[in-house]
Amino acid sequence: MKNTKKCISLTLAAALLLTGCGGGASDNSGSTSAANDGDKKVLTFGCQMYTDGIVNTVTDENGGWNAMRYGITEGLFKFNDSMEVEPWLADSYTVNDEHTEWVITLKDGIKFSDGCDLTPTKVKECFEYLKEMGPSGSAKPQKYLEFEATITADDAANTLTIQTTQPYANLPGQLAHPTMAIVDVADTENFDNGTIGTGPYMVETFNGVGVGYDLAANPNYREEVPYDEVKLMYMGDASAKTMALQSGQVDLVENITNVSDIQDFKDNPDFTVDIASGVRCGFSWMNFDGILGNKTLRQAILMGIDYDTICNSKTIGGLYTPGFSVLPSTLSYGYDKLTNPYTYDPEGAKKLLDDAGIVDTDGDGIRELDGQNINLHYVSYENRLLNDFSNAHIQYLAEIGIGCTADYGSSDDQWSKLAAGDYDFNNNNWITVGTGDPYAYMANWATDTTYCGYSNPEYDALFEQLKSEMDEEKRADLIFQMQQILVDDAAVLIDGYYNSSMIYSKNVGNAHIHTADYYWLTTEITPAE
DSSP states (O other): OBOOBSSOOGGGHHHHHHHTOOOSSOSOGGGGHHHHTSSOOEEEEEEOOOGGGOOOTTTOHHHHHHHHHTTSOOOSEEEOTTOOEEESSEEEEEEOTTSOEEEEEEOTTOBOTTSOBOOHHHHHHHHHHHHHHGGGSSSOGGGTSOTTOEEEEETTTTEEEEEOSSOOTTHHHHHTSGGGOOOOTTTBSOHHHHOOOSSSEEEEEEEETTTEEEEEEOTTOSSOOSOSEEEEEEOSSHHHHHHHHHHTSOSEEEOOOOHHHHHHHHHOTTEEEEEOOOOEEEEEEEOTTTGGGOHHHHHHHHHTOOHHHHHTSTTTTTSEEOOSSSSOTTSSSOGGGOOOSOOSOHHHHHHHHHHTTOOOSSSSSOOEETTEEOEEEEEEESSTTHHHHHHHHHHHHHHTTOEEEEEEEOHHHHHHHHHHTOOSEEEEEEESOTTSSSHHHHGGGSTTTOSSOOOOHHHHHHHHHHHHOOOHHHHHHHHHHHHHHHHHTTOEEEEEEEOOEEEEETTEEEOOOOTTSOOSSOTTOEEOO
């Protein structure tokens, strides 16, 4: 379907002079230079579909990611590959000594794809929309900016002032998250499939759930846009991406996870493999509101699984590094000093269950709790090898008498069941330092923002301290303590730490997968000369 906008259409160009938005091509002649060369430059991109492909930044966590990954939206700030925060739509900022008042100056001359100017008022409208609509969705924007914050727009000075009720150590990092991307909320009519942003590409046509998008170069973009069109195609699994890339159906794919396929592409001079350092963690939520509220059962589960063997198997093949904490061992948060009481010990796991009276009384091979067979509902989906991990976990748990029923669907199924609490295990993969440090990620286990029913007052107190602590060493120590609490509580089943990738054919001159994994379709991706 075509993206309908209040602010712009080709037939209303004259009216835009009255509304303050300019349509058609930008005054920046470089923004559409590809079209001036004659033949259109078209990129075909194969990727996983998340949440039916919606690009709504509010209704779903994945919607914001989709919009930014597709090159539709941008934030006030972004991350470089060292996960250092940099201005993006912002030009600069100042902050008071208390870290409660942030004055952000916007870059001059930025426009939305519909021709509307990016102004402080537009940014304020976007944040107010997040506050209004956020509670009805799953994106939880309050994790990044408290709803109590006061926002003042000064269009004449081109500044936005944000005053918070408590200190924020790294508000620019919080505002770099895809949920906080800037959208023209006043002029977007179709948020799900027609969000209006400032990115290099804009929605031309949504081709349907499971199909993809036709994207067009933003004619108002401030820089040269390498492609006139992007054919974004949804592909259900890694094998589909592999075949599409090999056959020439697509030029570029993200995150092929078959180890042998990746090696084949590395060995073929017609393809290039780009891999980002791992700051992602694959893990299964354990639902504390169900049978896994039993700590002894959780402890035995963690002791019954051989994580090293799984990560180094032929299936996983080193795409994950094994570990036991929610934060990767490569980050500087004290992983090597953490104590893991639940190393692989299947006999110890059995004894732990036996001593707790969680035994198999009828000889069917499955232990019972409260008179019922333990049959855990394991939700997962086919991406980043999550189903392979889930299969391995189920096999290991069967060895200690714990039954599981696999429920493998789409990423949308996984997310909806997570939000509804309809699971015992829910396997997924998250970026851990999505705001420059783990603060927002660690909110997943704070009582007010968790998806799994976990609650620990000591953890909550440390999390509140982390929100306002300014000293980097003290922040690192708080994060270390929070990790240890989660480990001690047997709160999370860790798959391992994942490396993201992009693979492209010789039709593409350059492409890059970023550490943050927010930025897929960027102006760095260029046609081969």
